[in-house]
Amino acid sequence: MSSKTPERKFIKGNEAIGYGAIAAGCKCFFGYPITPQNDIPEMMSKAMFECGGDFVQAESEVAAANMLLGAAAAGVRCLTSSSSPGMSLKQEAISYMAGSELPAVLVNMNRGGPGLGDIGPAQGDYYQSTRGGGHGDYRLLVLAPATCQEAYDLTMEAFDLAFKYRNPVMILGDAILGQMKEPIIPHEGKKVDDNAETWCLTGNKGREKRLIKSLFLEEGALADQNRNLMAKYERMKAEIRYESFETEDADLVICAYGSIARIAKSAVRKLRAQGKKVGLFRPITLYPFPDEPLVKLAEQGKRFLTIEHNCGQMVDDVRLALRTKVDSDFFGVMPGELPNPDDFEEPILKSLEG
């Protein structure tokens, strides 16, 4: 940490992500404009040159994600950001990066869908983010910040995790997080040794040539690679993060992530003031999903209500975690609608009363 008193910044969630990336030593940004995340490429178009890096506004999201692949192969900390339809276009390269074990950070500021949808907040990309999204068997580490400070912190950490596992890492936010302003305290974070020089492409001076690829044609080679990847995804389970709020004595635990978790937290506070025993469980890593702490809550006999800004996606993971113990109710806010804490009262009370 710096010895100076940290200077608070009053910034948007999108900007917090950009500052987090810069603090993490990001040297290349490749992107394509799409609402509601344009603040990120806009600030990075200046910041990358100031830190001696580079910025390219690509011809498409497809190209941006492939530029990311190239920079990652060259061992550089690099970032792209987009929003839902743009993330669909990036999936091809993400699959290749996962298959080639390349570290890169991708930001998705989720908007309403399917299709062109709207530019408002939503959580409809949960499946796409946590199930791979592109072709083949792979997973991303998916981090879901709920505040601007967390957006800053998790983006910074995302780079370390990407290199630790040599895997793409996604920051999944939404239009609420991207567009709201909050004070954050910037910090220097950990200085992690990437060890990129042990595998990245630099030209084969003084060593054997290196090849970064996802094509495995020799008999058994692809099966080995898939086993290797699956073992890595198992190791990633060490990274699970979550927040438990007022869950200890709760009869009902609300499961929610990101912006919706914040709104649910307000609802929990209001109901607690009325003496209702409700709490909030907020997964911060959406993949790997924090199964075990959720199961522990189930073993204490609690009921569950999953609230999402979609038609029901994370609730599947909640149910998978709880499957032998108990079920979870579900309340979905339709993409295209903006909830406030009072909207959650009725479904919460209904679940609480069973």
Next chain:
Amino acid sequence: MAEEKLVFEPSEVLIDRPTHYCPGCQHGTAHRIVAEVIDELGLAENTIAIGSIGCSVFLYNYINVDAVEAPHGRAPAVATGVKRARPDKIVFSYQGDGDLASIGMAEIMHAANRGENITVIFVNNTVYGMTGGQMAPTTMIGQATTTCPGGRCEEREGMPIKMSEIIGMLGGVTYCERVAVNNVKNINKAKKAVKKAFQCQVDGNGFSFVEFVATCPTNWKMTPIAANERVEEELLPYFPLGVYADKLAEKEGK
């Protein structure tokens, strides 16, 4: 007995192993030219190759330089990322016609237009080779493929795309030439073009592009000799050899 004189040595960068290419395929010749140029310019330890999709993806098995594999058509975007991350490295992509002129049209046009300081080797054999001989954007009118069995038809499928002409007119392109390797004279010219293209990048002069008009005897269903004759008689009149952009020569007033 006349004294023997060594006139030809194997390229150091070219790996000594049998290739997977069919008899008469000219990828091998194109590989050798690229390898010799890398040797001659002393770039072997400073170069990163971008493999693409199709028969030529295995370029990285034959050339002894660091390499990364790109998704179909995206090699110029991957090359952009590598070069922006490591501007001091020599970065080249090696792409076929389906890869570059069809699915990757956007990536090649924009990388060229941005004037990325990279080199693109484009091998145009008028057909999708690895996938089994389907129609490419460069397939000739009347040429039968597995997806235009009656022959490519202008009304239905449009005219074969002339990439060097298109690339040559983009503002960011420093050097663009179309070559062939159907005879010794053209092979020598092709090597000069590739050398110029890499030198262009070494000197920091921007985007360089070399199109090889090449054979695919297997998918053309021809003998290697007949395929080579087809290049001369049918392809070169439509895909004329020559320089389509040379800003270096313009600068020097040539």
